[in-house]
Amino acid sequence: MKYLWRVSAIVAAGVLHVLFQAGILFARSDFSWNSFRSYFAGDQLSYMSMVVNTYNGQLSNFEPFTETGVNNYPHLYYVLLGLGARVLGIEPLQAWSAGGLLVQFLLVCFLATVLVVVGGRAWLALLAPLPFILGTFSFLLAANAWFTGLASHAVLWGAFGTMFTLNGEVFSLCLGGAALLLLVLAWSWAKRPWVRIVLASVASLMIGITANVQTYSFLIVVFVAVYVVGAYGIVTARRRWWLALVSLALVGVLFIVGPLIAHDAGPLATLFLGLVPAFPGLIVVAIRSRGLLVLFIGLSVLAAAPQVVGTALGIVNHDPFLTYRVVSSNQLGVGFSGILGSLALLLPLLGILAAGIWRRSALWVAYPVGVLASWVIVSSNDIWGANQEPYRFWLDTFVMVCMTILPFAVMVVRSLLAGPSAEVEESPIAGATADVASGSTAAGVGRPRRRRLVVLSVLG
Numbered sequence: 001m002k003y004l005w006r007v008s009a010i011v012a013a014g015v016l017h018v019l020f021q022a023g024i025l026f027a028r029s030d031f032s033w034n035s036f037r038s039y040f041a042g043d044q045l046s047y048m049s050m051v052v053n054t055y056n057g058q059l060s061n062f063e064p065f066t067e068t069g070v071n072n073y074p075h076l077y078y079v080l081l082g083l084g085a086r087v088l089g090i091e092p093l094q095a096w097s098a099g100g101l102l103v104q105f106l107l108v109c110f111l112a113t114v115l116v117v118v119g120g121r122a123w124l125a126l127l128a129p130l131p132f133i134l135g136t137f138s139f140l141l142a143a144n145a146w147f148t149g150l151a152s153h154a155v156l157w158g159a160f161g162t163m164f165t166l167n168g169e170v171f172s173l174c175l176g177g178a179a180l181l182l183l184v185l186a187w188s189w190a191k192r193p194w195v196r197i198v199l200a201s202v203a204s205l206m207i208g209i210t211a212n213v214q215t216y217s218f219l220i221v222v223f224v225a226v227y228v229v230g231a232y233g234i235v236t237a238r239r240r241w242w243l244a245l246v247s248l249a250l251v252g253v254l255f256i257v258g259p260l261i262a263h264d265a266g267p268l269a270t271l272f273l274g275l276v277p278a279f280p281g282l283i284v285v286a287i288r289s290r291g292l293l294v295l296f297i298g299l300s301v302l303a304a305a306p307q308v309v310g311t312a313l314g315i316v317n318h319d320p321f322l323t324y325r326v327v328s329s330n331q332l333g334v335g336f337s338g339i340l341g342s343l344a345l346l347l348p349l350l351g352i353l354a355a356g357i358w359r360r361s362a363l364w365v366a367y368p369v370g371v372l373a374s375w376v377i378v379s380s381n382d383i384w385g386a387n388q389e390p391y392r393f394w395l396d397t398f399v400m401v402c403m404t405i406l407p408f409a410v411m412v413v414r415s416l417l418a419g420p421s422a423e424v425e426e427s428p429i430a431g432a433t434a435d436v437a438s439g440s441t442a443a444g445v446g447r448p449r450r451r452r453l454v455v456l457s458v459l460g
Helices: 002-026 041-055 076-088 092-119 122-127 159-164 168-188 193-210 215-235 240-265 267-273 276-288 292-316 320-327 335-341 343-359 362-378 390-417 450-459
Strands: none
Touching: 002 092, 002 122, 002 159, 041 076, 041 092, 076 092, 076 168, 092 122, 092 168, 092 390, 122 390, 159 168, 159 390, 168 193, 168 215, 168 390, 193 215, 193 292, 215 240, 215 276, 215 292, 215 362, 215 390, 240 267, 240 276, 267 292, 276 292, 276 362, 335 343, 335 390, 343 362, 343 390, 362 390
């Protein structure tokens, strides 16, 4: 009976999310699965053209803007939709609508499952739809509107706005979010080393696959994962202060050297330069995990290779679409609007950080520090040289935090309710032999003074 209640709550969470996202459309008298959401129609119709081409058996990969016959835009999801519609005998528009909602349903069900696993209560599953209805306080800047318009074509809205389009970005974010949730389970729940390795390997492959679906969401998932792992490496290192200072210095170098490198290497290549400040912590984790982290990175690279190689060749050969794509990104910074819009997530992130410092949980410290560091870096890429639609990176990071913050919040609340003497359970990274939170890990966390950890967290 216990498992029946849990499964029922998990399914109910997925249904509630779909109703929140599309309930108003279902209630319309003219609703049809063939309806198309003309939401920034130019972009959406170009994506739909790839679905229709595949549906009609035209697999020559025509790129919808330049029609050169070579499509360097990540289009795996659109090919799958087209093939699915062809096999099932439904219209491409029906596949688009049903597929987009199905992907979100599965993601929320998985998030609900994670909440039940880490929280131990069936009713926690019903919390899963809630982060996706968060807004960005746009009404304070945009005359009571639900979105904030910035310079050029930049727009900020909540997670619900990003998920509404049902395009490849939605699929990629859901796939990447599920991958990060798998890593949360591997990090905080799995006890057996082989289970952690399997979960992390599957998550790594999923992260790499997102590169073949949508570039920005792939980069966001990579940035969040890399910075959280890097923050964990620094917090748990013996010479954490030196590593923190090195990371801060690398951030300064990024903002100084980035524009120079972008001039020669191009903005897309420069984006990966933004990962460098996390390297000190990554090196610590790679050594402590006896090379397993390198294996996980290799799996992601392998899964991402088809798109990455194709894009690199396109850049070298001056592909018309990639050339257009690069020069079309300007005046798209977020500024103060990004700071205001992040408050809905910033406050709970700071709460998790405070709990991590109090309970000496390296994971609870690393998650908010890594997330916030990656969020600042990617949403300011117009300043350090990449200049590739920083508002989109801001939005996708907002969605990614919505997908991952609840498990940490549940772990924190559950620990606090258990009382001040309750120990925080954290599975160590593969290769370590003890509990990080208990202060006896081989990584040398020990029991650092709280005031020092506070300063380290702020620096991070």
